[in-house]
Structures are given as C-alpha cells and as structure tokens.
Amino acid sequence: MHFLSQDLEDYIEQHSQVEPELLAQLNKETYQKVLLPRMLSGRFQGRVLSMLSKLIRPVNILEIGTYTGYSALCLCEGIQENGQLHTIDIKEELVDFQRKYFNKSPWSEQIVQHLGEAIEIIPTLDLKFDLVFIDADKENYINYFNLILPKMNKGGIILSDNVLWSGKVVEPLQPNDLSTKTLLEYNQLLINDLRVETVLLPIRDGLTVSRVV
Secondary structure (H helix, E strand, O other): OOOOOHHHHHHHHHOOOOOOHHHHHHHHHHHHHOOOHHHOOHHHHHHHHHHHHHHHOOOEEEEEOOOOOHHHHHHHOOOOOOOEEEEEEOOHHHHHHHHHHHHHOOOHHHEEEEEOOHHHHHHHOOOOEEEEEEOOOHHHHHHHHHHHHHHEEEEEEEEEEOOOHHHHHHOOOOOOOHHHHHHHHHHHHHHHOOOEEEEEEOOOOOEEEEEEO
16 A cells, blocks of 8 residues: 555655665565565665664664565664674575675674574573564564563664554454454554553554654
C-alpha cells in the first residue's frame, strides 16, 4: 500500500540523501537475484536508519532480520569504532550474499552474523544494546521485545519495522491473520508500556521508534 502518492514519494527521495554506491549495488543485486526484493529497506528508509544511527552513535546494535544486509550497513554508518552489530536471520542461503557486501564495507570486522531462530539466539548474547532494529516474522514481535528490553541500555532505541502492515492495522481483522493480530497487540503494547516512550512514523510500511526510559 502507498500511503503517499508516487509523485510525493519521488519528491521525498529526490530531497533526501542519496544512498552510498555500495548500497546501490546491493539494492540492484537483491532485485536481480533474491526472492521478495520488496523486503529490502530501500533508499529512503535506509537513509532514515542511517540518520538515526548517526544521532544515537551506538556501541552495540542488534538487528533481527538481516535479509540481504542493506539495513545492517545503514545502521553501521553511525556505529562507534569499538562497536559491533549483531544481525540474526534464518535463511542460510543468504549468508554468503550478506557477507560479500559486509566485506566490501568499512565495518566488515564489526558485523557478526547469526544464523538461526532469533528467539533462541538473543538470550545467548551477553551484551547491552544501544540500538535494535526489529524486522523479522511479525508473529514474534512481542516475544522479541520482551527478550530485548532487559538487554537495552537506558536511553537506547528500539526500531520496529512494518508496524502499519500495508494498512491492515486499520482494516477489519481477518480470522486467520495472525501477523496483523500480533502487530495490533504489539503497537498497543508499545504505547502502553511505561518502560518505553514511542512514536510511530508513517515511513514506508510504518516504523516505530521506542526509547527506553
């Protein structure tokens, strides 16, 4: 669903920072070779992720849902020199694709890939995070949030993608639509949980920014 007209979306892109050449290459190859390329964050949202990371200046970043690595590289643009980005995905066939682009970036040694179920991997990470990006299976968003929150530094930021779910969050809920049901519950959790303060931005498919208080 387009929340703005295509003309306005084009205008917004034209008046936002251009993506670096490496990300342009990654974007192009994703569309050429990988299924469901729409899952890629893309130029505009990528610049938003980059800007937020540069404002936060995180030491440790956690990403849940790597896909082809575009958003990970955007988040790394603000990482401190002694920092790490840990990124988790279940698709083994994408690991080498991700690493190819990670190795071409300035943050090759700072990016740690994890293959498997995030629910199992997150408890094994003995770190405190300044920035987290949730962009994986929607049915587990609440579970991810509950696992992540105790590992967040005070003032840390949790970003949650696809929280508008193509507008389905304001449409009649279909009986078997677990993803939309969970996102409705998740969005309500974020606005009611006193441990975070939250703003939902109508960027792309909805991006929530939650600050740990």
